[in-house]
Amino acid sequence: MKPKAVIFDIGNVLIEWQPERLYDAVIGEERRRAMFAQVDIIGMNELVDLGHPFKKTVYDQAEKTPKWGNEIRMWHDRWIEMASPVIDHSVRLMKALQAKGIPVFSLTNFGIDSYDFAATHYPFMRDFDRDFISGHMRLVKPDPQIYAQVETTSGLSGGELIFADDRPENIKVAKSRGWQTHLFEGPQGWADRLVDAGLLMREDAL
Incomplete structure (x- = not known):
């Protein structure tokens, strides 16, 4: 048919869509792997995909995990660099x-x-x-x-x-x-x- x-x-x-590529360039692969192991990045992103507010969802996760706060906020603040080219x-x-x-x-x-x-x-x-x-x-x-x-x-x-x-x-x-x-x-x-x-x-x- x-x-x-x-x-x-x-x-x-x-x-x-390669978030790992940006994180590896900014914080290095080792730290990125550690962060992804300790933070539910995939779950956070799925909430956004389900319609939750983008910035609030990411920033709330950053507050819950202050050790990685700056890195988590990159998911919002530098998002377009992950979604390119x-x-x-x-x-x-x-x-x-x-x-x-x-x-x-x-x-x-x-x-x-x-x-x-x-x-x-x-x-x-x-x-x-x-x-x-x-x-x-x-x-x-x-x-x-x-x-x-x-x-x-x-x-x-x-x-x-x-x-x-x-x-x-x-x-x-x-x-x-x-x-x-x-x-x-x-x-x-x-x-x-x-x-x-x-x-x-x-x-x-x-």
């Missing part, structure tokens, strides 16, 4: 699909405030035909309910959707719902997949 809409994750599909080839694929009249959706674990902030740096984030942002939905991937909401809102399901994400657990749930999927490991592989799906010609996918 030829898909009727294409769904992009954002982190590590359209924008590189843009993956230009992926953005070109998004634009090429839309130029052919193919709807392109986002499906991303992203906070409300952090998404709005990122969009000031990356204007393409305002150009999706439909946005499915976890912070607004109060659900995060790979919760099956977030995929169900995409289907309900878009009116599309199963093989009518093709979805790229860099996390195997997110792909697994989409595949279980019958979606066509692509585990993103680089933009060229995604380009090839879109060509194979009959959505783009080779020359459109460069």
Whole structure:
């Protein structure tokens, strides 16, 4: 079946998302590993992705763990440096699909405030035909309910959707719902997949 809409994750599909890289550059890998072992950074970030206020959530965590307060606040204060650079080839694929009249959706674990902030740096984030942002939905991937909401809102399901994400657990749930999927490991592989799906010609996918 030829898909009727294409769904992009954002982190590590359209924008590189590598917090460790910034921390390693600023405080060194050893201290970063120690901090990540002692502070529930992943849990803190998931609260943001679930729609909790970005700055307050991060700063509250910093107050709870004063030993790492300055480093934790970097998660907010230097966040855009973690969410960079843009993956230009992926953005070109998004634009090429839309130029052919193919709807392109986002499906991303992203906070409300952090998404709005990122969009000031990356204007393409305002150009999706439909946005499915976890912070607004109060659900995060790979919760099956977030995929169900995409289907309900878009009116599309199963093989009518093709979805790229860099996390195997997110792909697994989409595949279980019958979606066509692509585990993103680089933009060229995604380009090839879109060509194979009959959505783009080779020359459109460069």
